[in-house]
Amino acid sequence: MSPSNSEPLWTDFDRKLIEIRRHLHQNPELSHEEFQTTEAIRAWLSEAGVRIADYPLKTGLVAEVGGIQAGPIIALRADIDALPIHEETGLPYASKTAGKMHACGHDFHTAAILGAALLLKQQENELRGTVRIIFQPAEEKAQGAEQVIRSGALEGVRAIYGMHNKPDLPVGTIGIKAGPLMAAADGFVIEVEGTGTHAAVPEAGIDPIVTGAHIVTALQSIVSRNISSLQSAVISVTRIHSGTAWNVIPDKAILDGTLRTFEESVRELVIARLEQVVHGVAAAYGTKASVRWIKGPPAVSNDAQLAQLATHAAEQAGLQVVSPPSSPAGEDFAFYQKKVPGVFVFMGTSGPHEWHHPAFDIDERALSGSARYFAVLAERALKELTSDIPLEVST
Numbered sequence: 001m002s003p004s005n006s007e008p009l010w011t012d013f014d015r016k017l018i019e020i021r022r023h024l025h026q027n028p029e030l031s032h033e034e035f036q037t038t039e040a041i042r043a044w045l046s047e048a049g050v051r052i053a054d055y056p057l058k059t060g061l062v063a064e065v066g067g068i069q070a071g072p073i074i075a076l077r078a079d080i081d082a083l084p085i086h087e088e089t090g091l092p093y094a095s096k097t098a099g100k101m102h103a104c105g106h107d108f109h110t111a112a113i114l115g116a117a118l119l120l121k122q123q124e125n126e127l128r129g130t131v132r133i134i135f136q137p138a139e140e141k142a143q144g145a146e147q148v149i150r151s152g153a154l155e156g157v158r159a160i161y162g163m164h165n166k167p168d169l170p171v172g173t174i175g176i177k178a179g180p181l182m183a184a185a186d187g188f189v190i191e192v193e194g195t196g197t198h199a200a201v202p203e204a205g206i207d208p209i210v211t212g213a214h215i216v217t218a219l220q221s222i223v224s225r226n227i228s229s230l231q232s233a234v235i236s237v238t239r240i241h242s243g244t245a246w247n248v249i250p251d252k253a254i255l256d257g258t259l260r261t262f263e264e265s266v267r268e269l270v271i272a273r274l275e276q277v278v279h280g281v282a283a284a285y286g287t288k289a290s291v292r293w294i295k296g297p298p299a300v301s302n303d304a305q306l307a308q309l310a311t312h313a314a315e316q317a318g319l320q321v322v323s324p325p326s327s328p329a330g331e332d333f334a335f336y337q338k339k340v341p342g343v344f345v346f347m348g349t350s351g352p353h354e355w356h357h358p359a360f361d362i363d364e365r366a367l368s369g370s371a372r373y374f375a376v377l378a379e380r381a382l383k384e385l386t387s388d389i390p391l392e393v394s395t
Contacts, residue, residue: 021111028082031138060137071129072158078113079139088358115371145335167351175324175346178304180262185330187294196251208253303341313377
C-alpha cells in the first residue's frame, strides 16, 4: 500500500519510516558490501542523537539507547543486506541497481528497528537499562551474526529480539511461539568418482551417473525410516552435474543439496546417516564418494520466558498474536540464541509474494506498527528482566 501526502492516516513518523525504507529499497547492497547502507543508517541515527557504539565491524553497526538508569542490556537486531535478484515489482522506488534487490524485506526490518530506536530515544531518560540495537550485515550468507558476536557486541546482553516479515500474515498480526521457529539449514556436495568410457561399452567403465541416481533415491529413505513422525527433516538434492557429451560415460558426478532440521539431535543423526548411505551406495556400485558439508545456521529456537514477554508486549502494542507454523527456511539469528536467550518473531506484512521472489514487496502500513512494537518490547523487557545475575556470553 503506497501512502499519499494527503492521506490523514499517515503521520509524520509513518512517512519518515516509509522514506527510510524506500531509500534502502532503491539502493540494495549484497552481503559484505553494505557500505552505503551502513552510512545511511549512521546518518539517520546521528541526526536523532542516537549514539553509535564502537565495535569493529566492516559493514553494519551497533547503536545504543538508554544507560542513564542502571539496569540490564537487551538487544534488538535487524539485518541489512539484499539479494542478487533482478527486481520485477514495477514500483516507482524499485532497485536502481540491476541484479540486486531487497527481495527478502531486510529494508523493512532495518526501517522498523531504526524506527524503534527513534521512539526509544524520545524516552531515553525513563529506560531502566540499555537497548543495544544491532544492524547486522550478511544475513543472506549466514555469516553476519557470527561477525557481530566476534566484535563483542553481544557482551553483557541479557536477551535479544529480532524479526522477519511474513507475507502470508496480515498487517496487524504477529507470529510468536516458544521453541523451534526456523530450521537449521545445511548444504551438502556429494562427489562420485567412477571410470569414464564410451557410452556404447559401459562394461569397460564404472558409471558415476548410475551411482548418483541410486544415491538420490536412497537418500529419500533417511527421513522416512530414521526420523520419528513427531519430528521433521527435509533432504533435497537440488542439482546434479555430470558429463560433457551424449556418447561418453563420464568419470565423475556431483550432487548438491540441502538438509533442514529443527532439532540438533535430528540434525546430527541425518548428517551421519547421509554419509553412511552415500558411501554404502557408492561402494555397492564400485565407485568412490565423498561428502562435503556447507554448515549453515542452527535452528532458531525461542526462549519460553522471553516469548511470553514478547506476547504481552504485542498485546500492549495492539497487535493480534498468532501461533505460526515453523518455517523450513534458515536464519542466522540462531547464532545469537546459542549465546544468550532470544526470541525471533514473524511480523505480518500482507505481501503479494514469498521471500526471494523478484516481485516481493511488503505493505508499508506494517512499518510504524512494527517500530512501536519493538519500542514497547524493549521498554518492557528492561523492566521485567533483572540484572542481578548477568548472563555470560559463551565462547
